[in-house]
Amino acid sequence: MKYFKKAGMILLLAFIFPGTAFANSMESLDFHVQLQGDGSGIVTETRKMNLTKDTEIYIKMENLGGSQISDFKVSDFGKPLIHKENWDIEASRAEKSGKYGIVETDTGYELCWGIGEYGDHEYKVTYTISNMVRQLQDGQGMNWRFFDGAGNINPTSLTMTIEGPEPFLSENTKIWGFGFNGEIYLENGSLVGWSTEPLSDNNYVTILMQFAHQPFHSPLSLDQTMAEQESRAKEGSSYNQEDTSLSFGEKAAGFTVPTVGVLAAIFAMIGLVLRSRAIKRANPLVKGKERRKLNQDQYYREIPYTDGPMTDVAYMLEQIERGRIEDYFNAFLLKWLKEDNIDHITEEKGIIFKKEQSILQLNRHQMEGDDFESRLWNMMQAAAGADNKLEEKEFTKWAKKNFKKIEDLKDDLSNDSKYLMIDEGYLEQKEAAVLRFFTSSVISGTVQGENLLNHMVQFENYLKDFSLLHERGAKEVFLWDELLIWASLYGIAEEVARQFEELYPQFLEESQFTPGDFYMMTLFTNSFAKGYHSGQSSASSGGGGATSLGGGGGSFGGGGGGSR
Missing domain, CATH: 2.60.40.1730 (tricorn interacting facor f3 domain)
Incomplete structure (x- = not known):
């Protein structure tokens, strides 16, 4: 009876404290x-x-x-x-x-x-x-x-x-x-x-x-x-840094060519052809230059996505080779300027030779939440320190040391966007069968997704064709600020702003952005990108930084x- 009581007590404790009651x-x-x-x-x-x-x-x-x-x-x-x-x-x-x-x-x-x-x-x-x-x-x-x-x-x-x-x-x-x-x-x-x-x-x-x-x-x-x-x-x-994942044909070639020579090479080539055909039948997304070529000389005159934050479409931007992590930082700098979360100020620096230096004054501390914007803001705030003033060199140094955090943020942005686009019906994920033994994952666009991707390319065409921008009258200046934020995702915000000013000289007087803001935006975006890419290069070449799993x-x- 004592044995059963003891066993029962052990079981009870294990139930109450699962996995921890008796663990070293x-x-x-x-x-x-x-x-x-x-x-x-x-x-x-x-x-x-x-x-x-x-x-x-x-x-x-x-x-x-x-x-x-x-x-x-x-x-x-x-x-x-x-x-x-x-x-x-x-x-x-x-x-x-x-x-x-x-x-x-x-x-x-x-x-x-x-x-x-x-x-x-x-x-x-x-x-x-x-x-x-x-x-x-x-x-x-x-x-x-x-x-x-x-x-x-x-x-x-x-x-x-x-x-x-x-x-x-x-x-x-x-x-x-x-x-x-x-x-x-x-x-x-x-x-x-x-x-x-x-x-x-x-x-x-x-x-x-x-x-x-x-x-x-x-x-x-x-x-x-x-x-x-x-x-x-x-x-x-x-x-x-290069992608080490291998396709079906590459795996077959890498495994068999050293052992059975020419016959294996032929088999691998057949596998590649069959895989290519299977993927083509699944109607994958048309990407990059081919997608831009399909939309050549076509224009979409409005912001292409308004159903949620601009981060929703990060995966789609990747497919047309736009939307780098530094482009998103650029876009959010403009957004935060517009919302008065940051100010662009200058301070005199130097002991003997004085020099005006651009500084970002952050008007709030940490943001709550785990979304992309909050994480990006909190990175910038961590770099600024207790005084909430961020200097260019300070940000470069922080981004270099913490490049892995930026890399994780970038990966999460892409993955979250991809699965959101699938959930919202813009994309479909399929499995293309190869010889009934192998499958290859394929992403294809729905009608809604194809339209969105085309509009995103056509919107860039519109922003770059400055002869069309005169269509927007002076009464739409308040919309131009939003266009500039989106233009940042394509890496052309400063260029588009100059064209706005040429078309409508009062633009920068009526806009919430100043010429100094665009100088600051470029300066700090470059410092962000410089630190991030330098950190990647330093860690890979043995200079220290983030470890590898x-x-x-x-x-x-x-x-x-x-x-x-």
């Missing part, structure tokens, strides 16, 4: 790595954990590639644990309490220590790894996996610091991070990094550092150049494990 958890994980002149590294892990089950924690070190583990030690809340030879993973929790040891496996080591009392723990785990840095043909590199989330106790937050025998400088040190969402930078001669969201079973933490000036004396070598090491690590990563091939180390 890790609040934070901090890595501090001190690289030595001989290429070894002294690693210190600080783990803040709450433990409710099992008898021990262990770390797997399986893919060492010639490295050795030494000087392993553990403390809990500053109290050293005692080393135990011949660690027995089957021992009881009481027998393991206050002790640590190493288990040698067929593939490497397991670093183990007893949990002891259940509850909160702050473990400091230190160990030395030889030959973390390897000699390359034209430099040196450390490509190390520090943590593997698969089956592990994953931290809510991760931080990392890597130091060397001399300061790391951007001129001779490149850095990349793989396997987790986060950021890494070189600051004050060290690599610093952190996660931007909790780690899961799908995450891992791999850091690649390359040293062109070869400051280490590592005895282990790899038969590869720095470029080859970088290329392998970037495979499957977001650092490679994928990639990290060719690494050594391990970091798997958990509790048992």
